[in-house]
Amino acid sequence: MQNEPILTIPELQALTEALSMQWFHKPFQHVVSYNSRLRTTGGRYMLSDHSIEVNPQIEKEFGRDEVVGVIKHELCHYHLHIEGRGYKHGDSDFKALLKKTNSPRFCKSLKSRKLSSRSIRIYSCMQCGLRYERKRRVDTQRYRCGKCHGVLKETK
Template sequence: MNQAELQQLVQETSLAYFGLPFKHQAVFNRRLRTTGGRYHLTSHNLDFNPLILETFGSEEFLGVIKHELCHYHLHLTNQGFQHKDKEFKQLLKEVGGSRFVKSLSKSKPAKSLVLYQCQGCSQLIYRQRRVNTEKYVCGQCKGKLMYIGIRNETVNLKG
């Protein structure tokens, strides 16, 4: 799909689902990384991430178009156009737009964590880097730390 076809698709979607014309410009923007589209408040133009169309297909992309058109039409009619506004949520539900786009980012590998065990209270201690067991002791009982090994699984460090 090229820029002209995108412009035509956005104009047709606006008339079909909102009953209002789209009078501004819709373009592909490859610099968008974490979002499916963007509405510009000052120029009223729409940017779309072409990876959504390439990765997930036309149905998901149509949901993104509807989402951005909700911002567009609500802003031009001086209504609540932000994600938190009731008008936005209601209009998005009526036209069947997508609230969130599927993730484009690749999953990050699990970090390697170094595991120690206190010889006094047997508490397991996870660290991202190795520590000097001659210098550091357990924070709970001041017991000596013993190196257990490296784990490649995700561990919740906060408790």
């Protein structure tokens, strides 16, 4: 966790516009905002309205430098899409612009995301002892063992 306070929306907009001029020498003329519903990504570029959304959790966990990286990455999508060039992750234009602007290809993995994916539930068949590992809860009243149709019990 960083000690810097989280950016306000006007500060985020000003930062994005400044980064666009500094690294791309072109203006960013659309809206940038936070989207706390983003879970697996640091940000996203919206093709429909040319806006950029940033995951606020990135700034909370990794600080301002990582937010700058996410914004630069999304600006690569933005400027290439506006120009009608290859803006997708696999396109050579996109990869070249990432390298030219020193933008990250991926953002760091969120700690909050890692913790939620580690919770694995273990079920055992009471009859044959077969173990099942699942991320989601299994309704033991409804489902049975696939091998012998015995009763399942959570054994964590």
